[in-house]
Amino acid sequence: MNNMVNNMDKKNQKLLEVKDLRVSFFTPVGEVKAVGGISYDLNYGEVMGIVGESGSGKSVEAYAIMGLLQSPGKVVGGSITFDGEDVLAKSEKEMQAFRGNQVSMIFQNPMTCLNPVYTIGDQLIEAIRCHKKISKAEAREKSIEMLKLVGINNPERRMNQYPHEFSGGMRQRVMIAMGLICDPKMLIADEPTTALDVTIQAQIIELMKDIQQKTQMAIIFITHNLGVVAEICDRVTVMYAGKIVEQGNVEDIFYRPHHPYTMGLLRSMPRLDAEEYERLIPIEGTPVDMLNPPAGCPFGPRCEHCMKICLRREPPQIDLGNGHTAACWLLVDEAKRLAKKEETPNE
């Protein structure tokens, strides 16, 4: 883990900077603005959770960083800076050197993410040899070491087996090993536990936490599951309809949420400290139709606090201090109180 020292050194320095990123899908029925201008930073060694319901643009945003967007998807604006380099300006060749080496990604469904006709060993060795000029034997050694690290017994024998000989949890471990094998500075985990059953989920989260502590690698953890976020993330970004609605430390988001959508998410989630009789309250209404998003606040049609202005103008991001921001008109007065210089909308 030669990066580890590096990651420690640079703690609190900016690793990833996403600025006003916009991604659209140009479909026959119109432009789908899957990501509509999001901005955030991620420091070395930091673990950030991205939460939001299905279709909010979490995966699309991650694919944009990896340069994995499929046509008709396209980055239509903004910038992505990783470790001082402009990711969007890279050529396809440069992206090949970047993916898997600087940033790795693991996916939701481990059952279909490994190539069924090649052995695990073959696929691990390939992942190293794409980026490092080392012999097959050395690559094999390193692969076995990684399999051990992710808790796979009998790695020498497992190397020669095919994906169908592994269980879902084991395959996700293999995916993690594959993601970490080139010692990347950042890992993007797109719902890595959603497809697994609960006990396996817990094991995988434990493993990722463990590895993060060992390597001090930055992680973007995409999930529906706020419980998982509380467990391993330092910071949380809440997305809704391709926009960031709230962002902040885990404590701020969990104990001092300011956006009605975040509050709704928290209410809809089972909590350990909840009283027996406390009901889980699902968020009313249906997710936004991304082809015809509402004017104003995207959450407006479902928001219990919706005001007139919400339906006409998009709320600004309000700084609540300590890196906590939320985009909601309700906060404008509070923001004035907090910052005393936020412009009041002329209602």
Added chain:
Amino acid sequence: MMKFIAKRVAQALIVIFLITCITFLLMNLVPGGPFLSEKSPSPQVLAALEAKYGLDKPVPVQLKNYIVHALQGDFGVSMKMQKNRPVGTIIMEMFPVSAKVGIIALVGAVLIGVPIGCIAAYYRGTWIDSALRVLTTIGVSIPGFVVATVLLILLGSTWKLLPTVGLTSWKSYIMPCFSLAFYPMCYIGRLARSSMLDVINQEYIRTAKAKGVPTFKIVFKHALRNAFIPVLTYLGPLTAGILTGGFVVETVFNIPGLGRYFVQSILNRDYPIIMGTTIFLASFIVTMTLVVDILYKAVDPRIDLAKGGSR
């Protein structure tokens, strides 16, 4: 693996036995006989001939005798076309000619069909894709004998570019092989295209990209091997198709192969040749199907042969 092969061989023997019985009975149901051509011999000569070849006995007895002899490796002698030469010898003489044409057609169909499919998939939605689609649609909709006849008329007789009869030089292989290969080539092209498009959208391809694997390696290592699996399933039926296609093509181009000979033996009611060829071709197809199933296992490790072969 050995158990699988043993089971399949046993199944094959049953299939061949049934084919033998059915062919034998059908053959005897068809009016006419080997010695009943235009200049029919006198009744006495006919009776003597029939007695010599055992045709005077009831059909079930004939069948029993045939099977008993066949089990001892004796498939009888030709009654008419090459009088009194053993059927086995005749088949072994004719088959290599058919096999040569057939193998060229089969290999050609795969080697051209798969790239056609890949190119069409790669350029999907462009004019290249459309052009290939037109070609392959034509290919799968016109029968082989039409292709053979059109080629024969245009290249053979109108423009006199290629020899029309027999197998004298490499040039004479072009038309028969192409006639045989055209349909399977187009079929494989379509199969490979849809299979490639399917594979390219699979999640393991995305994983490979996320690892930073270069594009050509993604296509030729990760995608092609998976995309080839459906093509492989088609190889069994394809072999059978090329064999039966050979009956027509060899007749059209007058090639001295087993296919043409088989057709003639039926017209001539040369019973032992009909039976011998049928059993031979059936065994050949059954063997090829088994070989294809074993090939599967080599390409797709998920296949458990013991559990019945294909997925």
